[in-house]
Amino acid sequence: MFNCNDEREMVDITIEAQKIISCIYRMRERFGIGMVAEVLKGSRKAKILELRFDELSTHGIMHEVPLQEIKDLINFLVAEDYLELSNGEYPVVKLLPNAVLVIKGEAKVTQKVSQQPSRELVVEVNLFDRLRALRRKIALRENLPPYMIFADSTLREMAQVFPADHMAMIRISGVGERKLEKYGEEFLEEIRSFIEENGVVKSLVNRPMPSDSSTRPQSVRNPTQNQANKIPSHHQTYLLYQEGYAIEDIAHVRNVTVLTVQDHIVRCSLDGQAVRWDDFIPIGQEALILQAVNQVGREKLRPIKELLSDEVEWFTIRAVLEKHREIAEKE
Known part of the structure; x- marks a missing residue:
């Protein structure tokens, strides 16, 4: 049924589609969504180097786009009959006739996207910005580059999980015991303040991440931990x-x-x-x-x-x- 209340806007993603289709063609339609996305992102994993995909003109052509977003775009093109996935345990991405029209510039690709981000996403972005500001302040105080405090990926995970205590914080990728002891309480206090000021619902606090926490890197053993600089x-x-x-x-x-x-x-x-x-x-x-x-x-x-x-x-x-x-x- 047609939804007259659909507030999403139609966005032209032809350029992105052409990049994806071109990459699949240059990879000879022999690989799955994950590998195609990694090449478009510009990954230099061993398998990509071994196959010399880093020499393709499409390698890294979408380096500014998050990897998951590239995968989502590929799945969208599959759903819209520009691409298809082969059968079997390891599906391979194949081009369909519609893809040829796109690459020749004879057809456009559009996608509906939400005009307004969800409140949950807005909250996550705002907290991430506050955590980056705190990191910058600590970096100046410690005379260290910001990445030595916590990487962006670690702050982003904090903004998604809302850890409320040390037990939740230690499960964040990139924290570790040393950094938890040195910086943990300051970041927890910032998160608690943010929760109180913005009325974050309890269901978001200490929520688990979808990834397996068992793969989190262990803390670094550092003999000079009291002299970080x-x-x-x-x-x-x-x-x-x-x-x-x-x-x-x-x-x-x-x-x-x-x-x-x-x-x-x-x-x-x-x-x-x-x-x-x-x-x-x-x-x-x-x-x-x-x-x-x-x-x-x-x-x-x-x-x-x-x-x-x-x-x-x-x-x-x-x-x-x-x-x-x-x-x-x-x-």
């Missing part, structure tokens, strides 16, 4: 790594080279910090590197590199060596 440089890098930043992003934020960040991660591993080495090892390269190590030993990197193709990066070799050093030490 004297944290060793490689530990500062590790803090960002623990909060989910990619190596390239850490280099940009800290104004250092990618090589420096890689060195810092190795140093932290030698210090006993946990590093997920598989994140840095493309599928299929580990076995090749181990074969080379068996031939020339692990004392020097260059002899290993000379036995491998140019696609194998220096840091991948270091990652494999560190991974198996840790395995050997546990045995």
Whole structure:
């Protein structure tokens, strides 16, 4: 039935649709929604680099759009018969005839969107802004860059969950025991004040996140926690790594080279910090590197590199060596 009270407005999303369709075409219609969205976002995950999707003209073409929003747009195009999903356990995104008309500029794509954000979203955004302001104040007081207090992703989760006590706060990704002890009460007080001032309903307070909290990074063990402004440089890098930043992003934020960040991660591993080495090892390269190590030993990197193709990066070799050093030490 036609809804005459529908207050949503029609928005032209043709440009976004063309980017998505173009990316699917360049990926030869062989991958699912998640992989397409990651390429459009500009992810540099191992699988994307291995398939050389970072060389596509559409890689990162929607870097300013949240990943979930890209996925939602792809699903919208499926629902509107511009795309289709194949059958099977791992559905692949395919182009339909309507998509060809869009990419040629012969058809427009429109979508209805709400004119006004929900009160819940407005509350979340307002609290996020207040938490960022508090972080800025603490950063000035501590003479630290803001990201060393909490990352934006951590503040955003606080604004979604409304933690009201320490138990709820420690479950927030990126908090950890050290930061909870040092900054937790100030942020909790700001959240409590916001709740009282804005009449936030109790159902929103301490609400669970949809993601699995068991995957939350552990707190960083830092020997200089009472002198935060004297944290060793490689530990500062590790803090960002623990909060989910990619190596390239850490280099940009800290104004250092990618090589420096890689060195810092190795140093932290030698210090006993946990590093997920598989994140840095493309599928299929580990076995090749181990074969080379068996031939020339692990004392020097260059002899290993000379036995491998140019696609194998220096840091991948270091990652494999560190991974198996840790395995050997546990045995």
